[in-house]
Amino acid sequence: MEPITFASALANLSSMAPEIWQACRETALMLGIGLFTAILLGGPLGIILYLSQPGQLFANRVVNGVLGWLVNLVRSFPFIILMVSLVPLTRVLVGSTIGPIAAAVPLSFAAIPYFARLVEQTLREIPRGVVEAAEAMGASPLQIIVKVLLNEARSGLISSLTILTISFLSYSAVAGVVGGGGIGDLAIRYGYYRFQTDVMVAMVLLLVVIVQIIQFAGNRLAAHLDKR
Amino acid sequence: MIHLQNIRKRFRRPEGGWFDAVRDTSLSIAPGEVFGLIGFSGAGKSTLLRLINLLERPDAGAVIVDGQDLTSLAPRELRRARQNLGMVFQQFNLLANRTVADNVAFPLEIAGWSRADIEQRVAECLEVVGLQDRANHYPAQLSGGQKQRVGIARALAPRPKVILADEPTSALDPKTTQSILDCLKDINARFGVTVVIVTHEMHVVRSICHRAAVLDAGEVVEVVDVAEGQVDARSELARSLLEAA
Structure with missing residues (x-):
């Protein structure tokens, strides 16, 4: 094998530009679907987990216990095993088990309880007295959730979403191995299986840059929204 | 304006058993009055205040505000009734x-x-x-x-008819305390809003209350009149509370 020089790596990578671009789009698609589902289903689940705790608005030991147990159950699966066990469900939902959309199914499945716990913990930081003040004013449960809980926790929720995004960028690489595609998959296929170290290094660097950007943007937005 | 009739409230103790926060208490507060609830820690004064807007639900008894028994209301009606009862908190809760x-x-x-x-x-x-x-x-x-x-x-x-104030000055320094009390007094005088104020600071009672209920162990020991800073107290406890400072 030829030794890798900077020039040869550059030439090799530029010849792969369309594939790299394709991989970026696949990663974005997997993450996008996963995060969307997490917010849509995991967000409300987190709110229910919080509100059903003892001492909260809808304290309910049974609901809180059952939901908490389910969340822990899904979260205890190693992601790769969860992915394989969800193959039949993926086939039913997507009609295929390969490609970024198919990979988004187990990603979403794992992201829901993960985000639910993050939301629950973020909401816990709101002082009980603030919710009580809203109750005393005659606020309805929905008004309390939207105008008090979500608004007071908005900065923490953005931070939670940042953590979720970065974790699932990493998970999406695992999903890539079973045919999901994406940046991580490209790194493994070319860099690891075909010994093209330059591709692997470049893809890891690309991921490093993406993570830094997501974290930076998340921090900035969270700080901007935080008036406490 | 506010009538509490034979109110009882008990809480479960974390270590087991029950704690009687308010025992069979009745109280009437007139429209436009500044009414104090005073007593030592744990006497049940905050609980009594929170029973007025049903932040705590009584185990027995009626809470009648502006002619309406709040305990009989459906959730939606209670929310409407609460808009008539402003509340001010020790920790502000903004x-x-x-x-x-x-x-x-x-x-x-x-x-x-x-x-x-x-x-x-x-x-x-x-x-x-x-x-x-x-x-x-x-x-x-x-x-x-x-x-x-x-x-x-x-x-x-x-534009509530009543403002409930739960230790509104306890987190503030003495000078600020006076300005907050003046503010409440001003609102009471200008708008005729009934003010119910919980406090353990006796000068608060002297400086703004028309009457005050002295509480001990979940019961009203005495309702005292306060006029021109003079307190007419009969019970031992009321005297020790009000004349100490």
């Missing part, structure tokens, strides 16, 4: 992510006021508490006394 003006606007949004009415009323209330120039600040940028003024403006905004 929304940290809303500006001063938006905090005062909050109860009006809940009550479904129009945007224009809200804007006008918020300006009025901020003027009453002297915070017009802080409308666009966030609570974190205010001093304790200013935060409590926002709390009072917020309680006042929906």
Whole structure:
């Protein structure tokens, strides 16, 4: 094998530009679907987990216990095993088990309880007295959730979403191995299986840059929204 | 204005058993009155106050505010009734992510006021508490006394008939305390709002209350009249509480 020089790596990578671009789009698609589902289903689940705790608005030991147990159950699966066990469900939902959309199914499945716990913990930081003040004013449960809980926790929720995004960028690489595609998959296929170290290094660097950007943007937005 | 009839409230102790916070208590508070609830820690004064707007539900008895028995109301009706009862808290309990003006606007949004009415009323209330120039600040940028003024403006905004104040000055220094008391006194005098105030500071009672109930172990020991700073107390406990400071 030829030794890798900077020039040869550059030439090799530029010849792969369309594939790299394709991989970026696949990663974005997997993450996008996963995060969307997490917010849509995991967000409300987190709110229910919080509100059903003892001492909260809808304290309910049974609901809180059952939901908490389910969340822990899904979260205890190693992601790769969860992915394989969800193959039949993926086939039913997507009609295929390969490609970024198919990979988004187990990603979403794992992201829901993960985000639910993050939301629950973020909401816990709101002082009980603030919710009580809203109750005393005659606020309805929905008004309390939207105008008090979500608004007071908005900065923490953005931070939670940042953590979720970065974790699932990493998970999406695992999903890539079973045919999901994406940046991580490209790194493994070319860099690891075909010994093209330059591709692997470049893809890891690309991921490093993406993570830094997501974290930076998340921090900035969270700080901007935080008036406490 | 407010009639508590044979109210009982007990809490489960974390270590087991029950704690009687309020035992078979009856109390009447007249319209336009500044009424104090005083007593040592654990006497049940905060619980009694929170029973008036049903933040705590009594185990027995009736809570009649403005002719309406709150304990008999459905959740939606209770929420409406609560808009008639402003509340001020020791820890202010402002929304940290809303500006001063938006905090005062909050109860009006809940009550479904129009945007224009809200804007006008918020300006009025901020003027009453002297915070017009802080409308666009966030609570974190205010001093304790200013935060409590926002709390009072917020309680006042929906034109309530009653303001419930739970140790409103206990987190403040003596000088600020006096200005907050003057503010409450002013609101009572100008708008005829009934004020019920929980406190353990006797000078608070002397400086703004017309009458005060002395509580001990969940019971009203005595209701005393306060006139021109003079307290006419008969019971031993009332005397020790009111004449100590």
